[in-house]
Amino acid sequence: MRHFLKSRKCRMISSVMYPVLFGVIIFVLWETQILHSIMNTSTDVLPVPSKIASVIGENITKLMGNLWITTVPTLIGLAVGSALGYAVAVIASIFTKWGGGGITLVSCFNAVPIVALAPIFNNLCKHVSTDIGTRGMAAKALVVMMLCMASMSINAFRGLTELPPFSTDMMKSYASSKRVTFVKLRLPNSVPYIFTALRVSVPISVISALVSEYFIDTREGSATFCPGLGRMIRDTILKCQYSAAWSYIAIACLLGITLFVVLMIFESVMLKNRQKQ
Amino acid sequence: MKKKNAKKVLALMTAALMASASFVGCSGDTSSSASSDASTSAESKTAKLMAAAEGAVGNWGLGNEYEIQALLRKYGYDTSYISQAFDMDGFDTDEILLASAMTYNELGLVKNSYDGGYNYGDTVSVIDMNEEGVAMLEDMLFCTKDFAEKNPETVKAFVYASMKGWAYACANTKEAAEICYKYGSSVSPDHQAYMADESAKLVSTDMSGNTVDSSAYGSIDKNAVQQTLDLCKKYMVLDDSTAADKLKNMTTEDVYNDTFIKDVIELLNSNETPSFKPEKKEVSIQLKWLPDAQFMGYYVALDKGYYKEVGLDVKDSDIVPGGGDVGETTAVSNGTVDFGVTWVSNLISANASGMDLVEVAQVFQRSGLVLVYKNEWAASNGVD
Incomplete structure (x- = not known):
């Protein structure tokens, strides 16, 4: 028994079981409206899960349309922002003297609230395209990019500069060039740090895309045009359509969780060898 | 080993691509569906x-x-x-x-x-x-049906004092603007004066452009509510089918209760000082927007002591300003405040989604x- 409790299998089970159990308890309390009496709220404002599920079922096409409008700028912003962030970190690691200070400056972007960034990029993108949808996508992607760039550059810079002790001395003793040191030592050393950055960036990218939609130009009011998940959440809440609002919130959560799971799988594949060492 | 990893990554990426491609079909197409009932022939x-x-x-x-x-x-x-x-x-x-x-x-x-x-x-x-x-009808006074049933005297007293405030404000817009500015304005004194003049016009003119007598301020015109409700039924898109059904079957009786305002108008015209026995004395009101002359009636009633006269305890902080993201219907429905100012269409969508709100006085008689x-x-x- 003691052996079993210490075994890897047991740890795996408990690490999955506890969150699932917690989720099930919340779900049951929510569905049976006990949660409502604890929170002192009504089903008008917090619809039960079965109600939310039925609204999702009724509007699946519309929800998917809005999901697409939010997902595209999220992924573009995440990819471009992370790539730029890494590039900034590489440049900073080459010119270490002022690089560290530069990275600190970039990290300031992380502190600027989305609500302040979104209107700025909205105005910036006014002339990008005559199509208001494209314009909005560009503005959203820029907001996401800005925030992802900051977290990537900070982490990647650490990965490129905080090397194992004496490793640079060793490379020197091999008389390796700066380029070789970079490719063989710094670059591999930064890989886990990239994933640390992405673990922060992925949720931030979804949230910033959702919130920036509040402030970004769009075309709305037609049954066939999708202004995005964030916009729809705000719109439906202000119209007291809470069951509809929660259906958009559920889809937004799903987007965030899916992206995170994809990242986790990616990470476990990429870092597999490293863990074995 | 390395090759194997690369293959895995490639497989993952293709899977992600395929998943995203399946959404493309749902992306927003803007095909317009021009309606048939439009009078395009009239080259107005x-x-x-x-x-x-x-x-x-x-x-x-x-x-x-x-x-x-x-x-x-x-x-x-x-x-x-x-x-x-x-x-x-x-x-x-x-x-x-x-x-x-x-x-x-x-x-x-x-x-x-x-x-x-x-x-x-x-x-x-x-x-x-x-x-x-x-x-469509816009700014009006509302509370929950439950509150109106349990506190009829409070509702009547509040509507009485508020409409007295509106009547005074509309007759003295300059003074009303100054009062609003005093109670924490979001705009300049000049704009406040402009707002007071224009708000007064909406209180004293109906949808057809006829002047509303000052003795009939706040009255609820069934036809105007009907027009508002009809337009809501046509243009309000509710994703929840239960709410959509409720909207389809909604009648004007589900929107307003004009017994309070009728009594109030009678009392205001009778020239005698009425006495109310409010069940709940401390009441509050949630505004639809930032504090300004769009709500001058309530600020005037507060400043001139009209609420006190009818036995209500309304403090400065009981007139709660709104803003872009404040849902006044939710605030009233969950009991954070007792009364609220909203548009009739907002009340209709709130009631369709299961709330139980009722209009008690129509302040703006025409659309602004x-x-x-x-x-x-x-x-x-x-x-x-």
């Missing part, structure tokens, strides 16, 4: 303007869009519009050619030169929703929403 001035501004009509959305959608549909266009910010920069830069404006707020900012104004003066004109027959345009632009499109 508005029709010409709407044609010239196709795709550049702005509105704030969030429940303020139904009149604009009704107008778009009337002239045969798709009901979509450009999201408009709470300033008029989009109009200023010609990005929005027909911009939504409230006569008592944004229109003043467009026309006037004072702080925050765009100084267009008489070089702009408007399309009036009332004249177009697509007007207009579409503003530049005369120069209109002339260049053949409209004088």
